[in-house]
Amino acid sequence: MKDRYLDFVNSPFGTSIARSLGLPRPETLRRQRADQAEFGGMAAIGAGPSPALFDDLMGTLSAIGMTSIAHESASGWLPVAARHGAMSGRFEPRTHDAAAHDRVQALIFDATGIDDAGQLHSLYAFFHDALRSLGKNGRIVVLGRPPATRASVAASTAQYALDGMTRSLGKEARNGITANLLRVTEGADIDSALRFFLSPRSAYVSGQSVSIDYPAVAPESWATPLAGKRALVTGAARGIGASIASVLAAHGAIVTGLDVAAARDALDQTMLSIEDSAPSGGAHAALVADIGAPEAPVEIAAALLASGGIDIVVHNAGITRDKTIARMSGEMWDSVIDINLLAQARIDEVLLAENVLRAGGRIVAVSSISGIAGNRGQTNYATSKSGVIGRVHAMAPALRERGITINAVAPGFIETHMTARMPFGVREAGRRLNSLGQGGLPVDVAETVAWLASPGSAGITGNVVRVCGQSLIGA
Numbered sequence: 001m002k003d004r005y006l007d008f009v010n011s012p013f014g015t016s017i018a019r020s021l022g023l024p025r026p027e028t029l030r031r032q033r034a035d036q037a038e039f040g041g042m043a044a045i046g047a048g049p050s051p052a053l054f055d056d057l058m059g060t061l062s063a064i065g066m067t068s069i070a071h072e073s074a075s076g077w078l079p080v081a082a083r084h085g086a087m088s089g090r091f092e093p094r095t096h097d098a099a100a101h102d103r104v105q106a107l108i109f110d111a112t113g114i115d116d117a118g119q120l121h122s123l124y125a126f127f128h129d130a131l132r133s134l135g136k137n138g139r140i141v142v143l144g145r146p147p148a149t150r151a152s153v154a155a156s157t158a159q160y161a162l163d164g165m166t167r168s169l170g171k172e173a174r175n176g177i178t179a180n181l182l183r184v185t186e187g188a189d190i191d192s193a194l195r196f197f198l199s200p201r202s203a204y205v206s207g208q209s210v211s212i213d214y215p216a217v218a219p220e221s222w223a224t225p226l227a228g229k230r231a232l233v234t235g236a237a238r239g240i241g242a243s244i245a246s247v248l249a250a251h252g253a254i255v256t257g258l259d260v261a262a263a264r265d266a267l268d269q270t271m272l273s274i275e276d277s278a279p280s281g282g283a284h285a286a287l288v289a290d291i292g293a294p295e296a297p298v299e300i301a302a303a304l305l306a307s308g309g310i311d312i313v314v315h316n317a318g319i320t321r322d323k324t325i326a327r328m329s330g331e332m333w334d335s336v337i338d339i340n341l342l343a344q345a346r347i348d349e350v351l352l353a354e355n356v357l358r359a360g361g362r363i364v365a366v367s368s369i370s371g372i373a374g375n376r377g378q379t380n381y382a383t384s385k386s387g388v389i390g391r392v393h394a395m396a397p398a399l400r401e402r403g404i405t406i407n408a409v410a411p412g413f414i415e416t417h418m419t420a421r422m423p424f425g426v427r428e429a430g431r432r433l434n435s436l437g438q439g440g441l442p443v444d445v446a447e448t449v450a451w452l453a454s455p456g457s458a459g460i461t462g463n464v465v466r467v468c469g470q471s472l473i474g475a
Contacts, residue, residue, distance in 0.1 A: 003415070003431060006438050026437030027176030029203040030137040032447065038199050039064040041105030044091045044133065046126030047074040050113030053143050053190060054080045057108065060194045062086050066106065073126050074110070094133035103135030106198055111144045111162055112184065115155035123165055131173065139198050140179035142166050146211055149185060159183075163209055170206040170470045171435045178206035178436075178470075189216040192456030201451065204444035206435055207470035214400075214459035224252030225454040230310050231255045232300075234291060234347075235317030237263035239416045240366070242270045243442035244314055247450050249274045249284060253312060256304065258287040291317055291343040292335075297350040304351070309358045312453045313351065315344045315365040318384075320418075325379045333380045340384035345391065352404075362453045363399070363406040365392060366445070369466060372410060373473045385410070389464050396462030405461035407452045412468025413439045434469035 007014075010028050019025075032038060043066050045057070051074070058080050061068055070077035071091040081088035094102055107130050109123060123142075134140070142162055150156040162181055170179035180197050184190055193212055196202050219225035231248045235241035236257030245257045255274060259267040264286075271286045287303055289296050304310045318340045321332035344365060351357045370378055371385025392408045399406050413419060413430035419439070431439040445467045451457060452465070 003438055005428075005431075024432070024437055026432075027136055027174070029176050029436065029438070030200045031203045031441070031443065032200045036200075037065075038201075039066055039195075041135070042067050042069055043106040043108050043198075044069050044071055044104045044130050045074045045077050045108055045110070046071040046122070046130065047077070047110040048112075048114040048119050048122040051076065051110035052112040052186075053110050053184065055084075056190050057110065057143070057194070058084045058086060060191050063191075064195060064198070066198070069104070071126050071130060073122050091130065091133075093129045104130075104133050104138070105135055106139040106141065107131070107134055108141045109143065111142055111159075114144070114158045114162075115150065115152065117154065117158050117161065120158060120161055120165070123162075127169060131169070134173065134177060135175075137176040137200070137203070138173075139202075140166070140169050140173065140177065141194065141197050142179070142181045143190070144181060144183050146183045146185055146213075166209070167207045167470070174435075176203070176436065178202060180206060181209040183209060183211045185211075185213045188212040188214055188459045189456070191218060192216060192451065192454055193460065195222065195456075196448075196451040201447040204436065204440035204469050205448060205465065205467055208465055210460060210463050210465060212459045213461065216456050216458035219455045221252075222456075225456060226312070226450070227252030229253045229312055229453075230304075230307065231312035231314065231453070232258060232287075232304060232310050233314045233316055234258045237266040237270055239418070240411065240414060240442045240445050241316040242266075243446040244316055244449050245270060245284075246274055246277075247443060247446035248312065248314075248453065250277070251450050251454075253453075254284060256285045256287050256307075256310075258289055258291070258300070259317070260290050261288050264288055291347065292339050296343070297346045300347060301350045301354055301356045304356050305354070309356050310351070310361070311358055312362045312364070313348070313357060314449055314453075315347070315363070315388075317343070318366065320378070320381050322377045322381070324377050328380065336380040337384050337387075340381070341387040341391075344388065348395075352399075352402075357404065359403045360455070360458070361404045362457075363395075363404065364449050364452050365406070365408045366449075367392075367408045367410040367464065369410050369412040369468050369471050369473065372464075372466070373471075392464060393462055400461055403458075405452070405458060407461060408464045409445055409448050409452070410464055410466045410468070411440065411445050412466065412471040412473075414445060414467075415439045415441055433473060434471045436469035438469065440467060440469055 147156040237259040368385040
């Protein structure tokens with residue numbers, strides 16, 4: 001559904017009206033487009049004491065074609081750039097009214113060496129100087145360490161404090177700017193995560209903390225990182241599921257889209273459109289099944305084995321049966337828990353037991369902001385989606401031993417046919433109550449799923465990434 005307010009306040013006439021009346025004016029987000037370069041511009045680099053990731057960061061920036069300039073806090077950056085044969089320079093703050101071409105596209109701060117709260121002042125110094133220099137739809141990335149891995153209480157405390165700093169930056173920056181924190185264990189690979197959070201593919205992901213715990217292997221091509229991979233997407237007929245299937249295919253995967261018989265026509269249309277536009281050479285397929293049926297896991301496994309197994313499983317299918325709990329029937333409760341939560345467990349159990357999901361596989365489950373914050377009239381839905389998060393946390397360590405990752409995405413307000421049916425007031429509140437001041441699109445969820453499914457994201461497991469524009473509810 002179109003966001004008419006967003007369109008109006010970003011039109012020439014609407015901009016003047018918004019300014020004169022003091023109305024909020026959310027920025028039109030820059031999303032990935034085939035006719036535009038994914039990366040470009042300059043990144044300003046800052047650091048606390050003893051930064052550990054300069055070489056890794058320089059490698060990624062060079063690979064994606066971004067140039068760098070060093071803030072005075074990053075005193076060791078220029079020698080690293082020279083060693084990599086990369087052009088760099090010194091950062092000079094821009095004025096608030098600087099031209100767009102004078103602004104940087106990213107602010108990146110290496111906080112890995114901060115081991116005392118007194119050293120957090122280096123964060124203030126960098127962002128105080130640099131935030132006004134960041135252009136529209138810019139990116140803020142803070143690099144830190146997992147607090148639990150620090151040797152002292154003081155170091156763990158200081159690293160934990162990075163959460164509050166990053167989330168606050170996301171709420172202060174405006175203009176379509178996002179801010180995210182990467183917690184990087186020693187030896188882990190940051191390339192895939194940096195590429196995602198510096199790109200327009202992460203347009204609606206802000207205020208997030210992602211842990212990267214293991215090394216990873218870069219895909220053969222970052223343009224099609226899922227080439228040669230086979231993916232299953234449940235609930236693929238329309239909405240978010242259809243977008244996930246389409247984006248995975250665009251990244252090179254061969255996709256099997258699954259949905260119920262009642263959605264067969266829509267599912268066939270979705271898979272045909274993917275077949276016409278996707279770069280992969282394999283045949284995409286439609287699979288009709290009711291994931292709530294007792295026989296469904298075995299039938300799904302047999303169908304996937306017939307094509308050689310699967311590399312990616314995306315649990316997107318879900319239902320709502322909304323009522324306050326006092327008015328909710330037992331059937332409404334049971335059906336939501338069964339489809340949204342128990343069916344995922346049953347399917348995974350069979351796919352893993354029969355090795356249908358191959359070594360190095362990816363499981364991505366779609367949760368919801370409701371599973372984090374709760375929601376009136378959705379006790380069943382929120383319970384199921386919170387359970388999805390629990391499964392991710394509980395299964396990650398054991399699956400890691402098999403080389404399989406499991407993560408969740410938690411969408412906030414996403415513009416779909418379901419949200420279009422909401423009452424006007426509820427819909428507008430959902431759109432505006434986030435740092436970006438607007439609803440997300442299905443493609444925002446899909447791009448996040450594709451990033452987590454990439455071979456380059458092998459070091460990311462047990463994470464829950466909210467795709468919510470940094471929702472002010474459950475933040």
